[in-house]
Amino acid sequence: MGRRSAVGAARSVVTDVDLRAAARLCERDPVASVLAASRIESLLAGGGTRGGSALWGVEREGRLEALCWAGANLVPVCSPEDAAALDAFAATALRQGRRCSSIVGEAGAVLGLWERLSASWGPAREVRADQPSLAISAPPAVEPDPQVRLTAPDELGVLLPACVEMFVEEVGYSPLTGAPGAYEARVRSLVRDRRSYLRMMHGDLGPEVAFKAELGAVTRAVAQVQGVWVAPSLRGRGLAAPGMAAVVAAALAATPTVSLYVNRYNERALATYRRVGFEQVGTYATVLF
Structure with missing residues (x-):
């Protein structure tokens, strides 16, 4: 099932994704998607409108539902339960061959993608499966160092x-x-x-x-x-x-x-x-x- 599913799902991957749609997708979870969103917003700030070959998307009924930034790092932005999107991204990555130094992002999506890629891309040098993502939106609770x-x-x-x-x-x-x-x-x-x-x-x-x-x-x-x-x-x-x-x-x-x-x-x-x-x-x- 795995290979057939992945190959079939790959047909739903689109490249040259609309950057504004990609930015809106990242807004669903700004902390989890910041690595991809920073690159997308940089392209938008430079006057770009399309993501080119480095931005893969999965659309359903004309709406962008998942994306993956494919640069020096592979950064999936999708629900870990979205098996079809992960299948699609894995198939595209396998077709292109490994060009990245890491896969990084929200744990469920990263580990789901790696499960699909490990047989061909493995072994990894290291898998860090549990990295707490922390955030702060209020002034720090300790006095800032004035020399920094x-x-x-x-x-x-x-x-x-x-x-x-x-x-x-x-x-x-x-x-x-x-x-x-x-x-x-x-x-x-x-x-x-x-x-x-x-x-x-x-x-x-x-x-x-x-x-x-x-x-x-x-x-x-x-x-x-x-x-x-x-x-x-x-x-x-x-x-x-x-x-x-x-x-x-x-x-x-x-x-x-x-x-x-x-x-x-x-x-x-x-x-x-x-x-x-x-x-x-x-x-x-x-x-x-």
Whole structure:
């Protein structure tokens, strides 16, 4: 049944989706869909009207009911009970071959998609099936750190090593092993777009990053914090909660809700975020290749 169902369902996948319809679909659950919605809204802001080959949709009776962003990450936006949509996205992904470094998003949809892809795309390097999705829409419950601020463009040289160290610690390999210059360009763009925050310290070898975080995905409704990191030598000194509070306060000045997702086993991080005022609103999952 699986293969026939998937192939048949694939006929219902449309590409070059209307971006306004896609944005409306994401509004059903802004926190769960922020990774896809941020890309869709960016295209709309640039004057685009259609999603191109990177945006797959499933329509029923002329209405967009599910979508999947297919870029560096594969991000399904659909009900985990929508088996036909997951079949369709899986069939399209299998036909194209794996081009993404991860599948990420709402846990039910991600794990449902991975169940359909794992026989051909597996084994994954890691499956993180339980990542609490947290959000805050009120002022932080702890005092923001006044030394946390936007990263200045001329601080890229000291920021980049901290970003690389964070990435290696979180994912297990260096982001510099990919396309030459791609990771540095991403970090540079976050600084340029005023979405990179840090607290500096003066170490033995000069200025160093003590705390950092980025607004990695931003929409009209949600700013998702990513890349939270405290220098290893400074952990346990109470920098994380005030630092996060500063980032939340800054983000809430422009966006109604701030969100993030974290691995369930990272109890220290979960405790920090809850202290700041974050509450769980859902669950993410990530399949890493």
